Amino acid sequence: MPRLLHHRLDPSSRLARLMFAEYGVAVDLEDVRPWLRDAALLEINPAATVPILLDDGVPPVVGTLATIHAIDDHYTPATVDSLIPSDAAVRSEMWRLIEWVLVKLNDEVTRYILEEKIVKRDIRGAVPEPGVLRAAKANLAEHLLYFNWLFATRHWAAGPMLTLADFALAAHLSTLDYLGDVLWDSAPETRQWYARIKSRPAFRTLLNDRIVGMPAAQGYADLDF
């Protein structure tokens, strides 16, 4: 069985877990706190990031891009449609939005909120810097406006069908939602889309997540939020 080194609130780890769940493939999860830069972790990945995918007889698969490609290349059952669509235009739109989420949304929102609320607390018991959280939340509001605009005319992020872009975005928003940072009232179109993806069986694995000492915000696991 494949084994995933992950952190429960790391969005890229969540993306990998969503893919496995959607493809109906069982995976063993092993919790890692990558910011501790454990020597065993650094040996596999000098960048000290998760996810890392381990399986018998193959070298470790390291990082977000390598993991999503490996899952799609090697763990997609023949009976299931790939989350990477064959239509060229939808496919390009999917990669555009995956990059938007992995680079821009992460860079302007998610990584600051995780650093302030999870990493600083875990490393030295420090409390979040309010100014940093405020800036990240203001950036998130701008991103939600953009996603509202997208979802006003599309059923799924990249077009008419569910793709990896939906799971990439849902992975980030689910982390931010766990921490209580998504103001859903201000994002009706995105909320409708999120309610739809949240009710997929694949999402259950994330909704059961709990972090010791950091309970999920109200509504996190509710399908009607």
Added chain:
Amino acid sequence: MPRLLHHRLDPSSRLARLMFAEYGVAVDLEDVRPWLRDAALLEINPAATVPILLDDGVPPVVGTLATIHAIDDHYTPATVDSLIPSDAAVRSEMWRLIEWVLVKLNDEVTRYILEEKIVKRDIRGAVPEPGVLRAAKANLAEHLLYFNWLFATRHWAAGPMLTLADFALAAHLSTLDYLGDVLWDSAPETRQWYARIKSRPAFRTLLNDRIVGMPAAQGYADLDF
């Protein structure tokens, strides 16, 4: 003929140009200064980044991931090996290193140097902040140590064959080299690899680049540097 909206020193644009050149596909280049956030650019790409790939009859292909996938999906001649290898282990290692370059190297080095030396100067004639450049160069020294370690045991970045990871890394280093920021004397293994990739015909397109008012550093276009 495909048309690429690009900036000459933008590493992801350079990666796309290297792919086209390596695949022997002619492409029209159109210079863009994405930081000016021109309305026509924002309409195609609200993230205001390049590269953007345009061609007849298909929607614009926006961003790094979408562009490299589109080039590989639609512009690889049947007679040429794809830069995305079929071997699973090399392929995963390639994606790991592409992510290293596009996210980590960019985030710790390239984007600061471009912001300080190109963007600030172009927008308001400002001079670079020495402290920022110093920090970025110290980070680059760490990255070069890692690449030296890699190239001490491999012919190409991801293993025995040339892949997209080589072009991704070469695109970033060529930008930094244009600006005179790579201390090659401290990086003998990486220099050997760079000399090898720089002498490929595909690289010529980059070596002829000139930015008005910002000449290339000495050695930039020399195959023996």
